Amino acid sequence: MIKNWSERKLKSTWRIIYWSAILLIAVTFSPIVLIQDKVDPHWLQMPFHLWVSILNTIVLVALTGVGGYVFYTLKSKTDNDQNL
Amino acid sequence: MVQALIGIGIVYIGILIVLSLRSRREIKSSTDFILGGAKIGLILGFMTFAATLFSTFTLMGMPDFSRTHGVGAWLFLAFSDAVMVFFILWFGFYLRKRIGQQSFRGMSSLLQDCYQNKGVGYLYFTAAFLFLIPYVAIQIRGVAIFLLEAFPDFISVGFWSVLIVLIMLLYSELGGLKAIIYADFMQGTLLLIVVWLVAFNCLDQVGGWASLFEKINESNRALLSPPGPKGLLTPQFLIASCIAIAMIPVTQPQLSTRLVIMKNYKSLLRMAVAVGTFAMLIILPTIIIGLYGALYYAEESTSGFLGTVLLQEQHPIVAAVTIIGLFAAAMSTSDSQLFAMGNEFRGLLGASKEDQLTPVRVAIIVFAIAALLFSLVSSDELVLLARLSFSGTGIMGPMIILGILSKKPMGSFMIWFSALALLIFILSQLNVVPQNIYSFRVDLALMILLSLGAFINYRLKK
Incomplete structure (x- = not known):
C-alpha cells in the first residue's frame, strides 16, 4: 500500500516518524522517566522505570521498522542509487 | 562439567575448522579476505552485526553492571541500542550512497576521499586504534578471568589470555572475515540460549x-x-552513553564495515530491526541475572559472582555451553575488530598496495599483541571499559558524519577540532584535565561542541 503513496505523503510520513523518535528519546531521558526512588506504578510486576524503558525501547524499534520501510520507499522514488 | 566441556568443545572446534577451511577456499583476493566477498544477506548480516555488538561484555559485564547499578542498565544499553538502530536507517543509507559501487577500503580511506586530506585518515585510525584495543582487551580479559574461575588450579590468567589470542589469530588468519561471520552466527545463537537458560535458573x-x-x-x-x-x-551519564552507543556504527570500523557489506539497503533495514529486537532479548536476561546477583552475591567479586551464577549453579551441560559461548563471543568480537583495523590499515596503505595481504596480516597480529598486553593490565570493570571505548571513538562521530553527508570537501576545521577534542578526552581520562567542564561531563560537552562545530562548518562551506 505504501508503495503507491505520493512522494509528498512519504516525505511527511517519514518526518512524522523521525520527529516521533526524537520526542520519544527526549521523553525517555527527561525527568518523566528518570525519577529517583519512583517504583510505582508497577506493571507486569516490574518497577516503573523498567517497564517504561522497555516499552519505549519496543516503540522505538517498531518506529525503526515502519520508518525503514517508509524511508526505503521514499528513497526508491527519489534516488537513483544502485546501492539501494 | 569437564567431560561435557571436552565433548562440546571438540564439536565447537570441529565446526570452526570446517568453517575456516570452507572460507579459505573462497578467498581469492584481499577483498574476499577482509570483506568476506562483500555481499551478505539478512540472516548472516543480522547475526554478524549482533554478535559483533554483543560480546563478552554483554554476558559477563551486563549482569555485573545490573548487580551494582540496578534496572537503569536497561536504559544504558537496550534503549541506547534502539536509538542506534534507528540511526542506522539514516546513516546506513548515506554511507552506502557515498561509497557507491567502489570497493570499500575502510573508513580512514573513505574520510581521506571525503575531506581530500590525508591527515583525517590517520586521525580516525589513531582514535580507532587507541579505543578499540581496550575493547578487544575486554573480551580477552573477560573470558580469561572466567576460565580462571572455572579452572582455578590449571593455568594463570595471563596464560589463558595468550591461549585465547592464539586461537583467535589462527582462526581468523586462516578463514578471513567470512569465517568470522559464520562463527558470529554460531556465537549469537549460543549467547542467546545460554543467557536465557541462566536467567530462567535464577x-x-x-x-x-x-x-x-x-x-x-x-x-x-x-x-x-x-x-x-x-x-x-x-541523566548526563545516560545521555552521553546513548550518544556514544548510537555513534558506534559511525565510529567503530567493525560495524561500519557490516553496514557496507550488506547485500542491499533493504537487507540493511531489516537487519537494523532484527538487531534492535535481539538487543532486547539479550539484555533482559542479563538484568535478571544481575538482580539475582544483587540479592545473593552483592558482596562477591566480579569473577566470584559470575563463576558461581554462570557455572557452579548451572547443570554441567549448561555450564559447559556457557564457557564455549563466552569463548565464542570473545573470539568473534575480537576477530571482527582486529579485522576492521586490518582493513583500515589496508586503506591507509593506498590503492597500489591494497592487494598485498601480508602487511594486513602482520598488522592484525600486531593489533592482537597490543590488545593482549592491555588485557594483562586492564581492570575487571568490563562495561565501563567498553563505554570508554564507545566514548573515545564517538569523538570522531561529527567529523565522520559531516564528511559523508557533504558533497564537497569541508576544509580542515573539523579535523583539527576533533583532534583537539580527542586529546582533551584522553587527558581527562588520565586525570590531567578535569572530567567535567563546568557542570557537564567532558565527553558530553565535547560531543555537543563537536556537533555544533560540524553544523556551523557545514552551513559556512555548503
Whole structure:
C-alpha cells in the first residue's frame, strides 16, 4: 500500500516518524522517566522505570521498522542509487 | 562439567575448522579476505552485526553492571541500542550512497576521499586504534578471568589470555572475515540460549519474576530506579552513553564495515530491526541475572559472582555451553575488530598496495599483541571499559558524519577540532584535565561542541 503513496505523503510520513523518535528519546531521558526512588506504578510486576524503558525501547524499534520501510520507499522514488 | 566441556568443545572446534577451511577456499583476493566477498544477506548480516555488538561484555559485564547499578542498565544499553538502530536507517543509507559501487577500503580511506586530506585518515585510525584495543582487551580479559574461575588450579590468567589470542589469530588468519561471520552466527545463537537458560535458573531460585522485584525492593530499593545505589546512572551519564552507543556504527570500523557489506539497503533495514529486537532479548536476561546477583552475591567479586551464577549453579551441560559461548563471543568480537583495523590499515596503505595481504596480516597480529598486553593490565570493570571505548571513538562521530553527508570537501576545521577534542578526552581520562567542564561531563560537552562545530562548518562551506 505504501508503495503507491505520493512522494509528498512519504516525505511527511517519514518526518512524522523521525520527529516521533526524537520526542520519544527526549521523553525517555527527561525527568518523566528518570525519577529517583519512583517504583510505582508497577506493571507486569516490574518497577516503573523498567517497564517504561522497555516499552519505549519496543516503540522505538517498531518506529525503526515502519520508518525503514517508509524511508526505503521514499528513497526508491527519489534516488537513483544502485546501492539501494 | 569437564567431560561435557571436552565433548562440546571438540564439536565447537570441529565446526570452526570446517568453517575456516570452507572460507579459505573462497578467498581469492584481499577483498574476499577482509570483506568476506562483500555481499551478505539478512540472516548472516543480522547475526554478524549482533554478535559483533554483543560480546563478552554483554554476558559477563551486563549482569555485573545490573548487580551494582540496578534496572537503569536497561536504559544504558537496550534503549541506547534502539536509538542506534534507528540511526542506522539514516546513516546506513548515506554511507552506502557515498561509497557507491567502489570497493570499500575502510573508513580512514573513505574520510581521506571525503575531506581530500590525508591527515583525517590517520586521525580516525589513531582514535580507532587507541579505543578499540581496550575493547578487544575486554573480551580477552573477560573470558580469561572466567576460565580462571572455572579452572582455578590449571593455568594463570595471563596464560589463558595468550591461549585465547592464539586461537583467535589462527582462526581468523586462516578463514578471513567470512569465517568470522559464520562463527558470529554460531556465537549469537549460543549467547542467546545460554543467557536465557541462566536467567530462567535464577528466576527459579528466587521464586519467580514477581518475587525477584519484591525481594530487591526489600533489600536494596535503590536498584529499582536510576541513578542506582552508587549514583552512576545520572541523566548526563545516560545521555552521553546513548550518544556514544548510537555513534558506534559511525565510529567503530567493525560495524561500519557490516553496514557496507550488506547485500542491499533493504537487507540493511531489516537487519537494523532484527538487531534492535535481539538487543532486547539479550539484555533482559542479563538484568535478571544481575538482580539475582544483587540479592545473593552483592558482596562477591566480579569473577566470584559470575563463576558461581554462570557455572557452579548451572547443570554441567549448561555450564559447559556457557564457557564455549563466552569463548565464542570473545573470539568473534575480537576477530571482527582486529579485522576492521586490518582493513583500515589496508586503506591507509593506498590503492597500489591494497592487494598485498601480508602487511594486513602482520598488522592484525600486531593489533592482537597490543590488545593482549592491555588485557594483562586492564581492570575487571568490563562495561565501563567498553563505554570508554564507545566514548573515545564517538569523538570522531561529527567529523565522520559531516564528511559523508557533504558533497564537497569541508576544509580542515573539523579535523583539527576533533583532534583537539580527542586529546582533551584522553587527558581527562588520565586525570590531567578535569572530567567535567563546568557542570557537564567532558565527553558530553565535547560531543555537543563537536556537533555544533560540524553544523556551523557545514552551513559556512555548503
